[in-house]
Amino acid sequence: MDSISYYLQTVLNGILAGCIYALFAMGLTLIYGVxxxxxxxxxxxIMWGAYFLFLFMAEPFGLPLYLAVxxxxxxxxxxxxxxxxxxxxxxxxxxxxxxxxxxxxLSVFLRNAAQFFWGAEVRTYGFEVxxxxxxxxxxxxxxxxxxxxxxxxxxxxxxxxxxxxxxxxSMRALSDNLDLARISGIDTKRSILAAWVISAVLAGIGGxxxxxxxxxxxxxxxxxxxxxxxxxxxxxxxxxxGALLGGLLIGLAENIxxxxxxxxxKDGIAFVIMVLILLARPYVILGERSD
Amino acid sequence: xxxxxxxxxxxxxxxxLAVPTARAAEPIKIxxxxxxxxxxxxxxxxxxxxxxxxxEEINAKGGIKGRKIEIVYEDNKSNPKDCVTAVxxxxxxxxxxxxxxxxxxxxxxATAPVAQENKVVxxxxxxxxxxLTKAGDFIFRVFPSDTLQGxxxxxxAIGMGYKKVPVMYVNNDWxxxxxxxxxxxxxKAGGTVTDIIAYDEKKTDYRTELLRASKGxxxxxxxxxxxxxxAIQFKQAFEMGIKTQWLCGSAxxxxxxxxxxxxxxxxxxxxxxxxxxxxxxxxxxxxAYKKKYGDDKIPxxxxxxxxxxxxxxxxxxxxxxxxxxxxxxLPAAAKGFRGVTGDKTFDNERSPKFAEYGIWIVKDGKIExxxx
Numbered sequence: 001m002d003s004i005s006y007y008l009q010t011v012l013n014g015i016l017a018g019c020i021y022a023l024f025a026m027g028l029t030l031i032y033g034v035x036x037x038x039x040x041x042x043x044x045x046i047m048w049g050a051y052f053l054f055l056f057m058a059e060p061f062g063l064p065l066y067l068a069v070x071x072x073x074x075x076x077x078x079x080x081x082x083x084x085x086x087x088x089x090x091x092x093x094x095x096x097x098x099x100x101x102x103x104x105x106l107s108v109f110l111r112n113a114a115q116f117f118w119g120a121e122v123r124t125y126g127f128e129v130x131x132x133x134x135x136x137x138x139x140x141x142x143x144x145x146x147x148x149x150x151x152x153x154x155x156x157x158x159x160x161x162x163x164x165x166x167x168x169x170s171m172r173a174l175s176d177n178l179d180l181a182r183i184s185g186i187d188t189k190r191s192i193l194a195a196w197v198i199s200a201v202l203a204g205i206g207g208x209x210x211x212x213x214x215x216x217x218x219x220x221x222x223x224x225x226x227x228x229x230x231x232x233x234x235x236x237x238x239x240x241x242g243a244l245l246g247g248l249l250i251g252l253a254e255n256i257x258x259x260x261x262x263x264x265x266k267d268g269i270a271f272v273i274m275v276l277i278l279l280a281r282p283y284v285i286l287g288e289r290s291d
Numbered sequence: 292x293x294x295x296x297x298x299x300x301x302x303x304x305x306x307x308l309a310v311p312t313a314r315a316a317e318p319i320k321i322x323x324x325x326x327x328x329x330x331x332x333x334x335x336x337x338x339x340x341x342x343x344x345x346x347e348e349i350n351a352k353g354g355i356k357g358r359k360i361e362i363v364y365e366d367n368k369s370n371p372k373d374c375v376t377a378v379x380x381x382x383x384x385x386x387x388x389x390x391x392x393x394x395x396x397x398x399x400x401a402t403a404p405v406a407q408e409n410k411v412v413x414x415x416x417x418x419x420x421x422x423l424t425k426a427g428d429f430i431f432r433v434f435p436s437d438t439l440q441g442x443x444x445x446x447x448a449i450g451m452g453y454k455k456v457p458v459m460y461v462n463n464d465w466x467x468x469x470x471x472x473x474x475x476x477x478x479k480a481g482g483t484v485t486d487i488i489a490y491d492e493k494k495t496d497y498r499t500e501l502l503r504a505s506k507g508x509x510x511x512x513x514x515x516x517x518x519x520x521x522a523i524q525f526k527q528a529f530e531m532g533i534k535t536q537w538l539c540g541s542a543x544x545x546x547x548x549x550x551x552x553x554x555x556x557x558x559x560x561x562x563x564x565x566x567x568x569x570x571x572x573x574x575x576x577x578x579a580y581k582k583k584y585g586d587d588k589i590p591x592x593x594x595x596x597x598x599x600x601x602x603x604x605x606x607x608x609x610x611x612x613x614x615x616x617x618x619x620x621l622p623a624a625a626k627g628f629r630g631v632t633g634d635k636t637f638d639n640e641r642s643p644k645f646a647e648y649g650i651w652i653v654k655d656g657k658i659e660x661x662x663x
Contacts, residue, residue: 006506009531013498112328120332122519122551129553132530139531214495214523215551219330223493255499263500264462264489 005137010255012138016213018251019151023206024228025235025243026158027199033175033238034195035092037099038229041083042203043221044110049076049204050211050220051114057125065125073204080200081193107222114218123216143212150209154202155244162240167194175238230274236281249273318361319354319612321603322381322390324402329369330493333518333547334394337590338416339364342391344583345600355608360600367393371401378402382409388614389414389603394592396420396465403430411614412621416599417592419541419564421468424641429618433599433625433635434592435564435646437465440540441472443648444513444562448538449480451560453511456538457486457504459524460515469515469540485509492520501528511536516543518591521559522551529555536560544651544658545591556653560661565649566594566632576631598630 024046031039052075055061056068063071087106091098132139162168170191173181182188203221210220231250235242250270257269323342326335342362350359363385365377374393381387382405389412392399399418403426406413415423415432419440424430448456458474460466466489474484485507490500501524504512512535516524521543528535529552539561549556566573576597581587602625603617610620625635638644650661 006502009502010499013496013502016498017496115328115332119336120328121336121547122333122522124551129526129529129555131532134532141530144530210495214526215519217330217495217519218328219493220495223495258499259503262487262489263503264491266494266500267491 009138010259011252014252014255015248016144016147017255018248019147020206020210021227021231021251022244022247023151023154023202024224025231025247026240027202028228029232029238029240029243030195030199034171034192037096040100040103041107041110043225044107045076045080045200045203046207046224047114047218047221048079048110049207050216051118052076053208054123054125054216069208072208073201076204077197077201080196084196111218120218125212147209147213150205154205158240171195227270230270233274234277318359319607320361320363320385320387322385322387323362323364324367324374324377324381324390324393325364326369326394327364327366331369331395334591337593338596340584340590341593341597342600344580345597349604355604360604363387367398371398374398374402375405378405382411388412388612389617391599396423397463399423400464406430412617414599414603416595420464421472431621431641433602433643434595435643437469437472439646440562440648441469442476444473444538444540445476445480445482447562447650448477448511448513449482455483455485456511456513457488457509458484458513459488459490459500459504461492461517461520462489463492466515473513495523497524498527498531501531501533505533505535509535511538513538515540518543518545518548522548525552525555525559546588546658549653549656549658559653561651562648563651565647572629572631594631598632598635601630602628602635
């Protein structure tokens with residue numbers, strides 16, 4: 001592999017990792033924006049999304065991939081609603097710490113539940129591994145084309161929803177000021193439900209793409225959540241475009257960094273960037289909007 | 292009539308209560324702090340099967356001096372922190388004299404000082420890290436140390452004509468220990484290490500690490516990896532068109548790895564502490580496993596776990612049920628004992644004195660012995 005394609009491949013790897021982080025971070029930041037708390041159980045939506053697809057592709061359903069995706073995403077969206085209804089709605093007005101702890105508890109519960117149904121072992125969807133297609137000296141597999149394509153589609157979809165639709169406007173109003181939005185006659189309940197569904201579906205899509213590209217594992221969500229969290233912080237919590245950029249930035253930085261320093265510090269790179277950005281822009285964590 | 296029924300009931304109750312006071316019938320508890328959830332639960336489930344098989348056999352033959360063995364399993368969640376919690380619980384709540392320790396050298400080494408301080412015997416059936424038992428005289432292993440494996444891997448690389456290799460390893464006690472043992476022996480044999488790449492466990496994306504290792508298209512890459520990590524890495528390397536001869540250690544040698552990686556694992560070669568399969572002990576074990584579980588895919592390190600139960604039960608038979616008694620009896624109980632995995636005699640470091648190493652290769656989706 002010659003030198004230029006070596007670096008280009010690294011950039012491509014960074015973009016692939018970044019797309020996945022961005023999909024997770026967008027859902028995370030959306031819930032933060034609307035409900036003002038960090039949903040630590042978001043990682044479990046990622047993992048359950050991937051396992052729901054596994055459920056529909058395995059016996060007794062045995063659906064092909066393209067047919068199994070839809071019911072899997074519907075169930076993931078449903079799981080988001082169930083999470084809200086059973087855990088977060090009763091403590092909607094509680095302080096942030098209570099919500100945070102509740103989310104962590106829910107995360108452990110959902111992870112163990114997945115382990116109960118599918119076991120702790122690593123699984124795959126059972127597709128034969130294929131060599132990537134060579135493209136300008138770069139290798140790209142079908143799932144990787146899908147990662148990039150679907151991420152672009154999701155970003156466009158989220159853009160249209162948030163900036164062109166009434167529902168999106170009401171969600172943005174909600175995220176600016178809950179009480180003011182309610183007084184202005186916005187149906188806050190409906191907007192919150194919509195936020196959960198969108199956040200869960202984005203997580204589910206990301207989880208499925210990640211599992212198609214790698215494996216299924218009960219800890220796949222929690223392992224990537226930390227990066228998604230860093231991405232939301234970098235982008236400014238509650239800021240959708242920030243989450244997208246933050247995800248890509250982390251993906252690129254940690255992959256390019258590996259070429260120059262020991263890969264043992266790969267995770268460190270993401271967090272060094274996060275800390276530097278927080279130092280430069282401390283208002284991010286104080287909750288003031290950066291947009 | 293009613294009175295009679297009542298008195299019968301009372302007598303029956305007393306009789307029932309009286310039985311457990313006969314101490315001989317009480318089971319001997321052995322703790323097992325195993326990975327039943329978390330990232331290396333793949334291993335834990337397999338170990339449990341083989342432990343249960345050995346226990347069932349021993350109990351069917353009347354147990355140890357009439358007392359049955361009971362294993363108290365405690366989930367260690369595959370991380371060092373929860374391993375320590377699990378071992379503490381087994382020591383303080385279940386009060387077991389001997390514990391089968393966690394897999395994963397880092398996990399095991401986190402718990403070793405706890406067992407040593409509390410004077411409880413701790414055994415490992417798969418810990419290969421150099422220095423695994425150094426916490427003290429209560430810590431044993433029935434699996435050979437990598438001090439022995441490193442030179443074998445170096446010999447394999449040189450023997451296949453690979454004089455220059457990059458080395459990738461999983462960044463923990465096991466990976467680091469084997470990496471050092473390999474690099475030392477390889478350099479002494481005239482080899483050159485072109486790059487050293489440490490990577491973390493439990494990742495889903497190793498593409499850039501692989502890319503870095505493949506820089507300059509090396510004909511062989513040494514990768515000291517695990518089942519899941521290895522499967523992901525071979526897959527991603529295959530997808531990126533990296534063509535090289537992978538040389539691995541023992542931890543990736545598992546049917547599960549091949550199942551996960553599919554044809555991307557074809558041709559992967561590695562060393563492993565070999566267990567001669569033509570012995571009558573091995574054949575008996577394999578047959579018993581197949582009878583109980585219906586398949587003959589022996590889980591990785593399952594044979595060592597099976598032997599660990601027998602070595603321990605022999606020590607209990609000889610030294611009694613106290614931790615100190617078991618510790619003192621272990622070397623004598625294991626001396627010359629031929630288990631499924633060969634001669635289990637301990638050396639001064641409480642590790643197996645003897646080990647044979649074989650070479651494995653993935654061929655047509657199966658793990659086979661490599662023939663030159």
